[in-house]
Amino acid sequence: MSEESVHHRPLIQHSSSHALLGEENHFRRRGNVWSAVAHIITGVIGAGVLSLAWSVAQLGWIGGPITIILFAFTTFLSAYFLSDCHKFPHPQHGIIRSSSYMDAVKLYLGETRHRLCGGLVLTSLFGTTIAYIITSTTSIRYDNDKDHNAITSFLRHQFCILAAGFNYGEWNPLSWMLGEKMAVQNSLQIARNGRGAYDDDGRVKRTGTLWSAVAHIITAIIGAGVLSLAWSTSQLGWIAGPVFLLFCAFVTYISSFLLSDCYRILDPVTGKRNYSYISAVRIYLGNKRTWLAGFLQFLSLYGACTAYVITTATCLRAILKSNCYHKEGHQAPCKYGDSMYMVLFGLVQVVMSFIPDLHNMVWVSVVAAIMSFTYASIGLGLGITTVIQNGRIMGSVTGVPASNIVDKLWLVFQALGDIAFAYPYTVILLEIQDTLKSPPPENNTMKKASMIAILITTFFYLCCACFGYAAFGDQTPGNLLTGFGFFEPYWLIDFANACIVLHLVGGYQIYCQPIYGAVDRWCSRKYPNNGFVNNLFRLKLPLLPAFQINMFRICFRTAYVISTTGLAILFPYFNQVLGVLGALSFWPLAIYFPVEMYFVQKKIEAWSRKWIVLRTFSLFCFLVSLLGLVGSLEGIISEKLS
Structure with a gap:
């Protein structure tokens, strides 16, 4: 393949099987409002719910419920704003999708704030895994017969490690996950190199990133x-x-x-x-x-x-x-x-x-x-x-x-x-x-x-x-x-x-x-x-x-x-x-x-x-x-x- 043909390849290639593919040549997304609701509830409700009673006890009958409602309203506003950032430059007709929170930050705010955001996300995810380990050991200590909390905490701990590794957030507030939930696809895909592609030393083209x-x-x-x-x-x-x-x-x-x-x-x-x-x-x-x-x-x-x-x-x-x-x-x-x-x-x-x-x-x-x-x-x-x-x-x-x-x-x-x-x-x-x-x-x-x-x-x-x-x-x-x-x-x-x-x-x-x-x-x-x-x-x-x-x-x-x-x-x-x-x-x-x-x-x-x-x-x-x-x-x- 000539260098000219590579440089003039269209950004979005059309496929004859357009009925099955989205605008990015990915399998068409099949998520709906209820699958999104399920994802969001799974992401929001976690170990934090167990501490809410204690938090309300510290704030009292007025301050406690008001603070919970305030955070719910704040999270909704954050999600409302972030929902329009999934596609760029137009929220409905944009040709570039942000498949994750980090992609959106990089696209809209640049490389410097992308790195800062990445550090904060990684730190929070890391802290979450530690919190889940502590929760699991606490659950084992106080409920040896039924390890429900421990097992759930352990599984969520593993999911958080996977999320940190592949740049996907899984924690409250909801806005961390919104880009990921909007990019849900029907299946995983394996990227393959085109045959016949070689590097300057004559070896098969390297693909490492x-x-x-x-x-x-x-x-x-x-x-x-x-x-x-x-x-x-x-x-x-x-x-x-x-x-x-x-x-x-x-x-x-x-x-x-x-x-x-x-x-x-x-x-x-x-x-x-x-x-x-x-x-x-x-x-x-x-x-x-x-x-x-x-x-x-x-x-x-x-x-x-x-x-x-x-x-x-x-x-x-x-x-x-x-x-x-x-x-x-x-x-x-x-x-x-x-x-x-x-x-x-x-x-x-x-x-x-x-x-x-x-x-x-x-x-x-x-x-x-x-x-x-x-x-x-x-x-x-x-x-x-x-x-x-x-x-x-x-x-x-x-x-x-x-x-x-x-x-x-x-x-x-x-x-x-x-x-x-x-x-x-x-x-x-x-x-x-x-x-x-x-x-x-x-x-x-x-x-x-x-x-x-x-x-x-x-x-x-x-x-x-x-x-x-x-x-x-x-x-x-x-x-x-x-x-x-x-x-x-x-x-x-x-x-x-x-x-x-x-x-x-x-x-x-x-x-x-x-x-x-x-x-x-x-x-x-x-x-x-x-x-x-x-x-x-x-x-x-x-x-x-x-x-x-x-x-x-x-x-x-x-x-x-x-x-x-x-x-x-x-x-x-x-x-x-x-x-x-x-x-x-x-x-x-x-x-x-x-x-x-x-x-x-x-x-x-x-x-x-x-x-x-x-x-x-x-x-x-x-x-x-x-x-x-x-x-x-x-x-x-x-x-x-x-």
């Missing part, structure tokens, strides 16, 4: 590390813990900002593409440092996969122990092994490894990102509930006391490594950036995605770490949801651990796919005529669409999964393993190589102001990484010998 990149990043960042943050904060104390969390967030953003400009060679907009972290190191820094970077990247990715196997087994075991404690009592000797669950997770990953590459697994990242928000919200909500029940904030400025200064230093160093593991994703940043469509330029989209994802994860991290420490103080468990700081409601803890498992299924693939891709490319170049390496076979299974398999991929990827599973069985130490992995990857992969490549890309002169600042920054991060590595290695040795 800002939000698919955010989903990939959140899937990569929020993983096993989030569960150890409360323990890390307890070791560092109320000042050093949050400060180091913010420091790691800042370091990660700077690293991603520098590395995003290295996706294309020489020019960040029009240059030749680097498809992976290693190819970028080779182009900018030469073959010698490529071998070092390749080894460290492989070690980091491989270690992350191993950590995910450990975490998954821990979560599955925690589900069994939670049910056992609920039935037998909190003092019951509920003991279960890890190895069988590690093997089961490995079998699942063998099947998941048949996904060809990152381009084909956006859906995995979306599901994994939703799961990460879910279990992080549950952990946060349980922490808040425990703080409220305790009636005070636990913990101290200096953290958990130790028997001597040496033991305290080991634990502090290990905590630094754990927090470092929770952040950097630079080893797969270029692989994610390679999924983005252009225009707009990939580096600009990636920088925005990094900013959004890091802000979201940092907010979650601070909440989980601080409320977890505030709830348990010196007794904070190494893993917030599996260390049994919480016992009830057991079903909610079970669900949170199940969400972790689902997230780790996708997270494992995010970290192993770059290795799979690198090995596939190397073997194809090394053995271009080998059928075992290059031939594809079409396989059709009952009830499934046909797909292609490659014998080399099956053998290598299966062996890879077996090796990570075996290593996890050999060293099943959650906090210590995370600390080692975080320390190993934090400085060399997240700081040193991105800074060095940025120097070459931007031609930064030695001893210039920017050169000195970035060198000092790199040296400081090296010292932090070294301390974390030493502390975590000491922890592994102590655990193995004990």
Whole structure:
């Protein structure tokens, strides 16, 4: 298709099946006044109705009812005005629909207020999920026979997480939802690319967007590390813990900002593409440092996969122990092994490894990102509930006391490594950036995605770490949801651990796919005529669409999964393993190589102001990484010998 034909394509294309389609080539909307009424009532009546009697009691017989009527009138006016904003520029004949509240704000008020509004919407939705968790635990505590309120609250909590993820509001006032309710359609649609569309490098046209990149990043960042943050904060104390969390967030953003400009060679907009972290190191820094970077990247990715196997087994075991404690009592000797669950997770990953590459697994990242928000919200909500029940904030400025200064230093160093593991994703940043469509330029989209994802994860991290420490103080468990700081409601803890498992299924693939891709490319170049390496076979299974398999991929990827599973069985130490992995990857992969490549890309002169600042920054991060590595290695040795 020529460039001219693309640019002159009409904005609205007509279809012969116009009887079934609306003016946007969507299935004709079938909603009516009663379906809209049902949606609105579902959206308005929620947990808030349970507090109305108390509110009226505070305001009295006059002020209470008048205030309720006033808010009803205000909500009606808001809905009345917003109803005319669904179509643009005319409320009835406009050709552009605002399918959501956020779309309308962006269309009418511009990008700046759109971002402000988005932040407020996300904050409110996040607060709503916490309120629903508190409501569910309260309902369980006061009505053990009939969990109606708890179940309803739990379901609405899940809907709110989905709403935040896909930019759809579900809360009073009604105006938040009005754009969504007016855009109700009969079915979901799957967008497909036109065949024969290629990018400037001859590959199939990339379709990734800002939000698919955010989903990939959140899937990569929020993983096993989030569960150890409360323990890390307890070791560092109320000042050093949050400060180091913010420091790691800042370091990660700077690293991603520098590395995003290295996706294309020489020019960040029009240059030749680097498809992976290693190819970028080779182009900018030469073959010698490529071998070092390749080894460290492989070690980091491989270690992350191993950590995910450990975490998954821990979560599955925690589900069994939670049910056992609920039935037998909190003092019951509920003991279960890890190895069988590690093997089961490995079998699942063998099947998941048949996904060809990152381009084909956006859906995995979306599901994994939703799961990460879910279990992080549950952990946060349980922490808040425990703080409220305790009636005070636990913990101290200096953290958990130790028997001597040496033991305290080991634990502090290990905590630094754990927090470092929770952040950097630079080893797969270029692989994610390679999924983005252009225009707009990939580096600009990636920088925005990094900013959004890091802000979201940092907010979650601070909440989980601080409320977890505030709830348990010196007794904070190494893993917030599996260390049994919480016992009830057991079903909610079970669900949170199940969400972790689902997230780790996708997270494992995010970290192993770059290795799979690198090995596939190397073997194809090394053995271009080998059928075992290059031939594809079409396989059709009952009830499934046909797909292609490659014998080399099956053998290598299966062996890879077996090796990570075996290593996890050999060293099943959650906090210590995370600390080692975080320390190993934090400085060399997240700081040193991105800074060095940025120097070459931007031609930064030695001893210039920017050169000195970035060198000092790199040296400081090296010292932090070294301390974390030493502390975590000491922890592994102590655990193995004990």
